[in-house]
Amino acid sequence: AQKITQTQPGMFVQEKEAVTLDCTYDTSDPSYGLFWYKQPSSGEMIFLIYQGSYDQQNATEGRYSLNFQKARKSANLVISASQLGDSAMYFCAMREGVSNYKLTFGKGTLLTVNP
Amino acid sequence: AAGVIQSPRHLIKEKRETATLKCYPIPRHDTVYWYQQGPGQDPQFLISFYEKMQSDKGSIPDRFSAQQFSDYHSELNMSSLELGDSALYFCASSLETDNTGELFFGEGSRLTVL
Numbered sequence: 001a002q003k004i005t006q007t008q009p010g011m012f013v014q015e016k017e018a019v020t021l022d023c024t025y026d027t028s029d030p031s032y033g034l035f036w037y038k039q040p041s042s043g044e045m046i047f048l049i050y051q052g053s054y055d056q057q058n059a060t061e062g063r064y065s066l067n068f069q070k071a072r073k074s075a076n077l078v079i080s081a082s083q084l085g086d087s088a089m090y091f092c093a094m095r096e097g098v099s100n101y102k103l104t105f106g107k108g109t110l111l112t113v114n115p
Numbered sequence: 116a117a118g119v120i121q122s123p124r125h126l127i128k129e130k131r132e133t134a135t136l137k138c139y140p141i142p143r144h145d146t147v148y149w150y151q152q153g154p155g156q157d158p159q160f161l162i163s164f165y166e167k168m169q170s171d172k173g174s175i176p177d178r179f180s181a182q183q184f185s186d187y188h189s190e191l192n193m194s195s196l197e198l199g200d201s202a203l204y205f206c207a208s209s210l211e212t213d214n215t216g217e218l219f220f221g222e223g224s225r226l227t228v229l
Contacts, residue, residue, distance in 0.1 A: 033215060035217070035218075037220075043203055043222065043223050043225070044220065044222045044223065045158070045205060045207075045220035045223075047217060047218075047219070047220075050215050050217060052215065091157060091158070101146070101148075101209050101217075101218060102148055102160045102163055102171055102173070103148075103158075103160070103218055104160070105157040105158050105159075106157060107156075107157050108157055
């Protein structure tokens with residue numbers, strides 16, 4: 001079974017509007033972490049935001065926030081006030097356990113911000 | 116701040132040739148990970164090292180090998196290259212004691228096999 005599911009292959013948003021990118025996960029480990037990475041066309045992987053399974057509050061980093069719904073096993077990324085430079089591939093990823101922090105990635109969502 | 120350094124950034128090889136990719140982790144990071152990202156695909160975990168010992172293994176072909184050296188840099192060796200090995204290869208590093216487990220990625224090495 002897929003550990004990380006991103007159901008939106010592509011999303012479009014108007015500049016200055018907010019957009020939500022969906023991510024659901026599957027794990028039986030009580031300790032896990034959820035990450036979002038941005039990958040522009042140039043290829044580098046840029047860390048955006050992190051949510052730990054025991055964190056009580058949703059993570060926020062500037063214009064990025066993570067809508068963490070533990071019971072639903074979802075960790076959606078919300079980007080507020082979209083900018084043209086936000087156009088990129090976005091990956092949700094998970095690490096399981098408390099050691100060996102390898103990540104399992106979802107298939108990604110290609111976000112296009114329109115002027 | 117120092118980041119993860121990968122070299123070379125671009126590499127073109129013929130089928131059946133060998134290639135070596137190098138990764139220099141962030142200073143004091145003790146764990147290195149290698150990922151392979153094919154065109155239009157998500158990154159796939161290949162292998163990881165903690166304190167110079169292999170700590171986990173993913174979908175790494177038998178034609179590939181890797182190691183971490185005493186200075187913590189790592190090399191990924193790929194032999195008998197196939198067309199399907201064309202991909203972006205990422206190295207990432209982390210600190211075992213970092214509770215978040217955040218991985219810091221290099222900019223990747225793009226391998227093209229002709």
